[in-house]
Amino acid sequence: MEYQYGNDKNYEDFASGRVLHNYKGITNFPARLAQEIFGRCLKYSHKKSDICLYDCCCGGGYMLTVLGFMNVQIISEIIGSDINPDAVYKAQNNLELLHTDGLNKRMEQIRELSREYGKESHEEALQSAIKLHKKLEGSNIITRVFTANVFENLILNKTPDIIITDVPYGEIVTWEGADNGNIDLLLDSLYSICNNETVIGICMDKSQKNTNDKFQRLEKQQIGKRRFEILKRR
Numbered sequence: 024m025e026y027q028y029g030n031d032k033n034y035e036d037f038a039s040g041r042v043l044h045n046y047k048g049i050t051n052f053p054a055r056l057a058q059e060i061f062g063r064c065l066k067y068s069h070k071k072s073d074i075c076l077y078d079c080c081c082g083g084g085y086m087l088t089v090l091g092f093m094n095v096q097i098i099s100e101i102i103g104s105d106i107n108p109d110a111v112y113k114a115q116n117n118l119e120l121l122h123t124d125g126l127n128k129r130m131e132q133i134r135e136l137s138r139e140y141g142k143e144s145h146e147e148a149l150q151s152a153i154k155l156h157k158k159l160e161g162s163n164i165i166t167r168v169f170t171a172n173v174f175e176n177l178i179l180n181k182t183p184d185i186i187i188t189d190v191p192y193g194e195i196v197t198w199e200g201a202d203n204g205n206i207d208l209l210l211d212s213l214y215s216i217c218n219n220e221t222v223i224g225i226c227m228d229k230s231q232k233n234t235n236d237k238f239q240r241l242e243k244q245q246i247g248k249r250r251f252e253i254l255k256r257r
């Protein structure tokens with residue numbers, strides 16, 4: 024796959040643990056690939072601004088937060104949910120960084136660490152935070168996270184324009200809340216919260232298959248051990 028939207032730039036400002044929080048046992052997602060999937064979804068979306076973005080397996084919210092910073096001018100709302108309440112708490116902490124108050128608090132935390140330990144990494148983190156702070160100027164992204172099993176009666180109170188999700192692959196995290204969770208069941212669940220305009224970018228590994236005929240496949244791409252598909256309801 025050739026990148027079309029995830030530029031070959033330096034993504035170190037988004038490195039996990041630098042400004043965005045890094046949590047043990049919680050997986051992240053490559054920032055460049057997230058931006059590529061978002062760009063491709065946006066290409067198929069009839070809406071190009073005021074986007075409501077949802078991730079139904081948001082983990083610690085790393086991907087959602089990175090996408091928020093990179094697309095601050097066109098995303099107006101970010102919603103995340105996960106079956107694991109601890110992950111949801113962590114996602115909340117990461118998504119707070121998309122609000123000036125939350126980022127100011129994080130900057131103060133980094134300054135304190137820098138005063139206490141005087142490490143170069145803290146100074147670098149502060150420089151990254153200043154750049155991220157600039158990105159937020161004039162923005163007002165609404166963020167919301169909640170605990171939910173994606174296989175059970177999802178209620179969102181809003182139809183998302185774009186859903187991007189990175190499902191469990193079974194190495195670090197596995198499906199929970201269903202005896203045999205799979206992509207087809209996940210799509211059955213998402214069907215009810217989408218309309219015909221919602222674009223879904225779903226990232227999985229090579230062993231996972233989508234055979235759900237309620238959705239049409241707009242794209243199928245492979246990158247390393249990951250695959251992603253872009254779908255819309257039929």
Ligand SMILES: C[S@@+](CC[C@H](N)C(=O)[O-])C[C@H]1O[C@@H](n2cnc3c(N)ncnc32)[C@H](O)[C@@H]1O
Pocket residue numbers: 049050051052079080081082083084085086087104105106107110171172173174188189190191192196197198199200201204
């Ligand atoms: C690969 S991780 C997602 C990482 C995330 N994209 C990020 O950037 O941090 C997959 C997530 O799916 C969640 N999960 C597993 N079973 C689920 C279910 N039935 N409903 C909702 N989330 C589930 C796990 O708790 C885990 O956080």
